[in-house]
Amino acid sequence: MIGTLRILIRSPKFIIGLAILAVVLGTVFVYPMVNTADPVEMVASGFDPPSAQYILGADNFGRDTFLELMYGTRTSLYVGLIAGVFATVVGLVLGLAAGYIGGLADNVITLITNMFIVIPSFVILILVSVSINSRSSTVTALIIGLTSWPWTARAVRAQTTSLRNRDHVNIAKISGYSTTKIILFEILPYIASYVVMAFILQIASGILSEAAISMLGLGPYNTVSLGIMMNWALMFEAPAAGAWWAFVPTSLMIAAISFSLFMMNTGMDEIFNPKIRN
Amino acid sequence: MNSYLKYFLKKFGWYLLTLVVAITLNFFLPRMIKGNPVSVIVSAMSQGMSDVNAQKKLYESYMHQFGLDKPLFQQYLIYFQNILHGDFGVSFGNYPRRVSNILASAIPWTLGLQIPAILIGWLLGNLLGAFTAYKKGVFDKIIFPAALFVNSMPFFALSIIMLYVFGLHLKWFPIGGGYGYQMIPNLSLSFIGSVLQHHFLPFISIVLVAIGGQAIGMRSMSIYELNSDYVLYAKLMGIRDSRVVRYVFRNAVLPQVTGLALSIGTMISGALITEIVFNYPGIGTWLFTAIRTLDFPLISGCTLMITLAVLAANFTIEIIYGLIDPRVKATQMEGQ
Amino acid sequence: MGQTILTVSELKTFYRTRLKENVHAVDGVSFTLEEGKILGIAGESGCGKSTLALSVMGFYFPPLNFKSGSIVIDGIDIMKLSREDLRTKVLGEEIAYIPQSAMNALNPTKRVGKFIEDILREHRPGLSQEQMQRLAAERFEILNLPTRALTAYPNELSGGMKQRVVIATSTILNPKVLIADEPTSALDVSSQKIAIKLLKSLLAKGFVKSMLFITHELPLLKHVADDVMIMYAGQIVERGRIDEVIFKPMHPYAQALMGSIIVPESDIRGHRLSSIPGAPPNLKNEMKGCRFADRCIHTVDECRKEEIPERARGERTIRCLFDFDYQSEETAHERR
Numbered sequence: 001m002i003g004t005l006r007i008l009i010r011s012p013k014f015i016i017g018l019a020i021l022a023v024v025l026g027t028v029f030v031y032p033m034v035n036t037a038d039p040v041e042m043v044a045s046g047f048d049p050p051s052a053q054y055i056l057g058a059d060n061f062g063r064d065t066f067l068e069l070m071y072g073t074r075t076s077l078y079v080g081l082i083a084g085v086f087a088t089v090v091g092l093v094l095g096l097a098a099g100y101i102g103g104l105a106d107n108v109i110t111l112i113t114n115m116f117i118v119i120p121s122f123v124i125l126i127l128v129s130v131s132i133n134s135r136s137s138t139v140t141a142l143i144i145g146l147t148s149w150p151w152t153a154r155a156v157r158a159q160t161t162s163l164r165n166r167d168h169v170n171i172a173k174i175s176g177y178s179t180t181k182i183i184l185f186e187i188l189p190y191i192a193s194y195v196v197m198a199f200i201l202q203i204a205s206g207i208l209s210e211a212a213i214s215m216l217g218l219g220p221y222n223t224v225s226l227g228i229m230m231n232w233a234l235m236f237e238a239p240a241a242g243a244w245w246a247f248v249p250t251s252l253m254i255a256a257i258s259f260s261l262f263m264m265n266t267g268m269d270e271i272f273n274p275k276i277r278n
Numbered sequence: 279m280n281s282y283l284k285y286f287l288k289k290f291g292w293y294l295l296t297l298v299v300a301i302t303l304n305f306f307l308p309r310m311i312k313g314n315p316v317s318v319i320v321s322a323m324s325q326g327m328s329d330v331n332a333q334k335k336l337y338e339s340y341m342h343q344f345g346l347d348k349p350l351f352q353q354y355l356i357y358f359q360n361i362l363h364g365d366f367g368v369s370f371g372n373y374p375r376r377v378s379n380i381l382a383s384a385i386p387w388t389l390g391l392q393i394p395a396i397l398i399g400w401l402l403g404n405l406l407g408a409f410t411a412y413k414k415g416v417f418d419k420i421i422f423p424a425a426l427f428v429n430s431m432p433f434f435a436l437s438i439i440m441l442y443v444f445g446l447h448l449k450w451f452p453i454g455g456g457y458g459y460q461m462i463p464n465l466s467l468s469f470i471g472s473v474l475q476h477h478f479l480p481f482i483s484i485v486l487v488a489i490g491g492q493a494i495g496m497r498s499m500s501i502y503e504l505n506s507d508y509v510l511y512a513k514l515m516g517i518r519d520s521r522v523v524r525y526v527f528r529n530a531v532l533p534q535v536t537g538l539a540l541s542i543g544t545m546i547s548g549a550l551i552t553e554i555v556f557n558y559p560g561i562g563t564w565l566f567t568a569i570r571t572l573d574f575p576l577i578s579g580c581t582l583m584i585t586l587a588v589l590a591a592n593f594t595i596e597i598i599y600g601l602i603d604p605r606v607k608a609t610q611m612e613g614q
Numbered sequence: 615m616g617q618t619i620l621t622v623s624e625l626k627t628f629y630r631t632r633l634k635e636n637v638h639a640v641d642g643v644s645f646t647l648e649e650g651k652i653l654g655i656a657g658e659s660g661c662g663k664s665t666l667a668l669s670v671m672g673f674y675f676p677p678l679n680f681k682s683g684s685i686v687i688d689g690i691d692i693m694k695l696s697r698e699d700l701r702t703k704v705l706g707e708e709i710a711y712i713p714q715s716a717m718n719a720l721n722p723t724k725r726v727g728k729f730i731e732d733i734l735r736e737h738r739p740g741l742s743q744e745q746m747q748r749l750a751a752e753r754f755e756i757l758n759l760p761t762r763a764l765t766a767y768p769n770e771l772s773g774g775m776k777q778r779v780v781i782a783t784s785t786i787l788n789p790k791v792l793i794a795d796e797p798t799s800a801l802d803v804s805s806q807k808i809a810i811k812l813l814k815s816l817l818a819k820g821f822v823k824s825m826l827f828i829t830h831e832l833p834l835l836k837h838v839a840d841d842v843m844i845m846y847a848g849q850i851v852e853r854g855r856i857d858e859v860i861f862k863p864m865h866p867y868a869q870a871l872m873g874s875i876i877v878p879e880s881d882i883r884g885h886r887l888s889s890i891p892g893a894p895p896n897l898k899n900e901m902k903g904c905r906f907a908d909r910c911i912h913t914v915d916e917c918r919k920e921e922i923p924e925r926a927r928g929e930r931t932i933r934c935l936f937d938f939d940y941q942s943e944e945t946a947h948e949r950r
Contacts, residue, residue: 122547127307251435259430507718516705
């Protein structure tokens with residue numbers, strides 16, 4: 001583990017990604033401690049331009065856009081994280097089951113996985129969200145996770161299948177280890193890096209999905225997220241009002257977070273996947 | 279060719295089954311949640327109504343239209359039957375316009391926007407990706423992060439910035455709609471010109487994000503191929519670099535064809551939201567309106583259309599792929 | 615003794631890893647290869663024998679780098695040629711390579727015959743396509759390979775056939791030196807025999823003049839090679855006639871290596887298996903003195919002080935300060 005980290009910090013891509021993420025996290029968690037104002041309080045008039053007091057001006061409701069951006073980023077990160085954890089757990093369990101048990105279980109799980117890779121998750125997101133009336137951020141996150149597990153499941157299954165008949169697994173089987181023990185000690189350590197990489201991608205795609213459905217007006221209720229801010233900017237015609245501060249920083253924030261996660265993933269991929277070393 | 283036919287039929291059967299599952303989900307997912315959607319919608323719609331009788335009437339007419347007085351499974355069969363007849367019901371928000379009629383008017387716009395944008399984005403992205411993988415060095419150090427950054431941006435975020443910069447600020451392009459609002463669709467040059475003008479900004483937004491995503495995929499695929507044994511062997515037999523690069527490009531781009539199949543769902547979804555930003559008269563904008571007005575039949579019709587389009591695109595790609603890659607006969611035939 | 619075809623002197627090459635470390639994989643190797651001879655190179659995996667095979671080709675690309683030394687083929691130092699001359703006049707023409715994994719050595723989306731045409735196009739620009747096809751077909755016939763393999767994609771060929779096709783492809787230009795890197799390690803026993811027979815017939819028919827045969831399977835080498843070099847940590851530790859080195863190794867590492875092989879061969883079977891304690895040195899570090907010192911049972915202080923020169927001992931060359939004669943396993947054990 002320590003050794004892995006030591007190799008990772010020598011990957012410029014991983015470090016750049018981690019640094020951007022750290023700056024984002026630092027800002028969104030520290031700034032609200034300094035400025036303890038309520039982000040939804042209307043402190044200025046609609047679309048006030050940036051000023052010394054409000055560095056990113058005000059949104060359509062006259063709220064401090066910068067402060068709103070901090071809270072919105074926190075919500076989006078939270079949704080991405082919960083969606084990522086949920087998708088990874090479901091994908092890991094199903095992938096391990098399919099890959100390790102094989103046979104009928106494998107066929108059934110693979111069939112379902114492949115179907116849900118092809119059926120657009122966007123559609124399922126809409127269909128489920130539209131019928132749940134009061135969605136909290138957690139519910140939104142779970143719905144997103146529910147639609148994104150197949151990618152992880154497919155990757156884990158492929159890895160597990162190739163591991164299943166390796167010598168060390170067979171030796172463990174002959175030695176009478178329980179299935180749980182074999183999976184925990186003989187399979188998981190070998191696929192851990194792939195799972196972590198898939199998890200990072202799931203967080204990024206969770207954040208992007210939240211933005212997409214919030215844009216449609218199906219995001220979480222009673223909160224501010226990056227997608228909801230974009231939705232407001234569009235609904236209240238911020239571009240026509242010339243209020244670039246209502247949507248450009250938000251767009252860049254979404255891009256910066258997913259960019260940092262993609263960078264970390266690429267850095268890890270180059271290290272753990274010998275075939276794509278440059 | 280016989281084995282190809284078998285491949286074709288197998289794929290066809292699989293996609294047909296997936297379509298049935300998708301239609302089933304389209305029916306059941308909104309109905310799994312407590313309280314049927316119609317009652318939720320009708321109560322939302324009738325909030326302004328003071329007349330209890332009128333409210334009741336509205337409710338009953340929808341109950342009847344959806345067959346909600348029948349058991350769930352029977353409703354499902356009715357739904358399935360209606361879809362097979364191309365009947366998606368009547369829109370709530372655009373009463374009495376039929377959903378099929380709305381979809382028919384929207385689909386050409388969406389296809390006209392998305393098919394060229396995705397194909398061109400795919401092609402340019404792959405060329406760029408192969409180029410960066412081959413050139414390496416400084417080139418790769420600039421292009422790769424740039425492509426990754428564009429790819430990290432949701433389609434609509436790029437769209438809204440493009441709309442602001444090129445539409446509102448510089449006023450180079452119209453800011454919304456499919457054609458000039460004072461025009462009536464016809465085949466005159468001025469109308470076609472207006473359509474192309476309105477087409478440009480959403481088109482470029484989609485192309486840019488697609489280039490980013492494809493370039494990243496192609497770059498890592500090409501690096502993988504460049505490190506393969508046949509490249510080493512070909513080079514050591516004295517084959518010139520430009521020819522080796524052609525080997526690599528061909529082998530790297532083939533998996534990118536499958537990659538397109540896998541990412542097309544996300545791409546189409548993203549591009550649909552781009553339509554909203556530009557108020558483009560396609561499925562995306564209708565879906566947005568439908569969600570805002572809780573126009574349930576229209577939402578359901580749109581999601582079904584999107585699913586159908588994504589499945590059809592996937593199927594087409596797999597069928598083409600089976601024809602062009604000699605490896606597919608050995609490997610792909612067993613899978614799935 | 616035949617005419618000397620290949621002379622390698624003090625060749626040093628290294629890998630540059632992504633973490634900017636240098637791995638000194640070939641560290642001062644010198645040898646000569648005479649006409650009509652097959653010279654074996656043996657050693658544990660990671661000893662640098664595959665890198666030596668690549669290095670002798672003279673055509674370097676990352677991560678492999680040339681440091682110093684000379685490679686002379688027929689009086690010409692190929693390291694003094696321009697890269698373009700090397701590619702068009704030496705690779706495939708003077709010296710050819712059979713890669714370690716013939717399974718992946720052929721471009722999966724190119725028919726075998728088309729690939730041979732590409733090679734001929736680089737080296738025999740005057741030939742028409744028809745002439746090139748005839749040349750390939752004739753060569754396949756002489757070597758008893760089915761000409762239908764020329765129109766096949768690699769994945770349509772069996773493993774053994776792929777290997778034979780690669781052998782025939784590598785030697786299509788009648789190179790003077792053929793370097794075969796573990797050409798049979800992935801094959802079953804009968805395919806192995808056919809491949810070896812093919813390699814020997816190339817020499818007998820004069821399509822190649824000499825051969826370097828790299829393997830970790832010493833018993834196999836006994837049937838193939840005339841001479842053998844034992845490699846350890848980037849250096850040649852012993853060279854001599856194959857029978858002598860196998861049955862009476864002189865260098866302590868060679869002795870340990872011979873003690874550690876078990877094979878179902880009547881004349882070698884009597885030896886007991888004993889593994890060599892310790893691990894080979896890390897080639898990232900610059901080293902002084904004998905590379906085997908840490909694992910050798912005879913090590914004294916002088917072994918670690920200076921670079922150990924190669925010296926002749928009878929018909930053999932060894933890289934050791936002392937004369938140790940081979941003794942039976944039992945005596946060796948008593949000494950430990």
